[in-house]
Amino acid sequence: MSSGRGGRGGRGGNRHDSQPRTVLVSKALSRLLRHAAVQERIPIDNHGYVRIDHLLGWQRLRSMKPPVTFDEVVDVVQDNEKKRFALKYVTEEINPEHADVPTTTTEGAQAAAETEAETESETQRAISKFEALRSDNDIDTKKFVIRAMQGHSMKTVEAENLLTPITLDDEASIPDAVVHGTFYGAWEPILESGGLKPMSRNHVHFATGPSMEEVQQHTVPGETTKGGLGSVLGKNKVISGMRSDAQILIYIDIRRALIEEKEMKWWRSENGVILTEGVGEKDRIVPTKYFSAAYEIKEGIGKLWEDGKVVKELPENLRSRPLPRGKGAGGQRGRGRGGGRGQ
Known part of the structure; x- marks a missing residue:
């Protein structure tokens, strides 16, 4: 688009706000x-x-x-x-x-x-x-x-009007990878709560990559991964459904979830994000039993979860790190950043 349009590249109404x-x-x-x-x-x-x-x-x-x-x-x-x-x-x-x-x-x-x-x-x-x-x-x-x-x-926005259902009846609709990106400070609360929750949103969000094979190739135990998720995805690659600063990747066994949880509906948005409301009458959740694996991707720790159990603990210095502004355990929106992620 032409950069000559009115207001393009300038600043907002708050003169103290440094964001474009x-x-x-x-x-x-x-x-x-x-x-x-x-x-x-x-x-x-x-x-x-x-x-x-x-x-x-x-x-x-x-x-x-x-x-x-x-x-x-x-x-x-x-x-x-x-x-x-x-x-x-x-x-x-x-x-x-x-x-x-x-x-x-x-x-x-x-x-x-x-x-x-x-x-x-x-x-x-x-x-x-x-x-x-x-x-x-x-x-x-x-x-x-x-x-x-x-x-x-x-709640007035209905998922059926925005999203394409993912079902066992349509093999082509089922993605090869379903991945949730999260942060050090959220990992233990996620496990303690029993899984991932939509929190203030209508759905839990997932990306369709990177694959576990890609993560395993780019994360060497004991070595810090420069660039984190960006190095796994490749130069200048953007993935919808996950923040670029994600520190932990949780992989979901979506086929098992589709077979065992008939009430847990899965969807794909028009820009490729995978979503579900979870399951449960009161507190909707994606249970940890559907976590196929979880990887730490920045500090060389590697696999944290496999086969329904923790295989490696996060060090205390990582567990105690504050969540990024605007984030909470399981996807909760924080007070910062105006309550919305935007960019």
């Missing part, structure tokens, strides 16, 4: 589209879509100096490496009497069946439409809608 403006906008979008739309009284449908005119009218974006523009939103959608956002151009006329809900039912009902490439193409079509209308100075923001791909904590 694009990062601040991305974090604000994640906050609203994943967690805060209902609380902020911004209309959001059960597919997770918010109209752009409603988005730009949100106080947090209007209060940035200068106010956030549609141009900047498009930049963030296109430039985000993990493809966290999807943009759509709605061709139907929107009934003013029902303007609070985007009229995306025809296309939205098909969202679960779309592939990642198709979704990305739809976003690119919307961006192309935006560019064409922009050149004619004829943009109607009521006809564009945006959503977060996954990570929602709002």
Whole structure:
């Protein structure tokens, strides 16, 4: 995208905030589209879509100096490496009497069946439409809608409308690797609680790599792994569903979970993230019995868990390390970073 758009590369409204403006906008979008739309009284449908005119009218974006523009939103959608956002151009006329809900039912009902490439193409079509209308100075923001791909904590957003189910009936839907990235300070609380919990989110998030073979090749017992997860994934490689600073990788036996836990539903988001609500009537959880292995990937400790038990303990100096800002055991959101991960 052109770097000449208004506000691109500048700073946010807080003069003491050192983060680039694009990062601040991305974090604000994640906050609203994943967690805060209902609380902020911004209309959001059960597919997770918010109209752009409603988005730009949100106080947090209007209060940035200068106010956030549609141009900047498009930049963030296109430039985000993990493809966290999807943009759509709605061709139907929107009934003013029902303007609070985007009229995306025809296309939205098909969202679960779309592939990642198709979704990305739809976003690119919307961006192309935006560019064409922009050149004619004829943009109607009521006809564009945006959503977060996954990570929602709002119960009004229904998984069935956003995600593709993973089932034993569809072998192609089952990923070869299902991996949860976590941190030293969260490891023991995860084990003590009996597994991974969605916490404040609707789902526990997993990536589809790296494979255990890749981890074993790049982690040498007793040797610090320079670059951590980045060195395992390869130069400049980004993986959706896991933070790049993850210190421990937990591998899930998804086939066993699908066979034994009929009530534990598994899904794939349009940008490739694997999700589940877990199992349990009250406290949803992905039980430790489905942990096939766990590896420490930075300090040369290697395998921590195998065959349902701990095979190596974390040293005290690692166990006592504080969690990164905004994280909690099992994926809980912290108070820092505005309650949303953003970038």
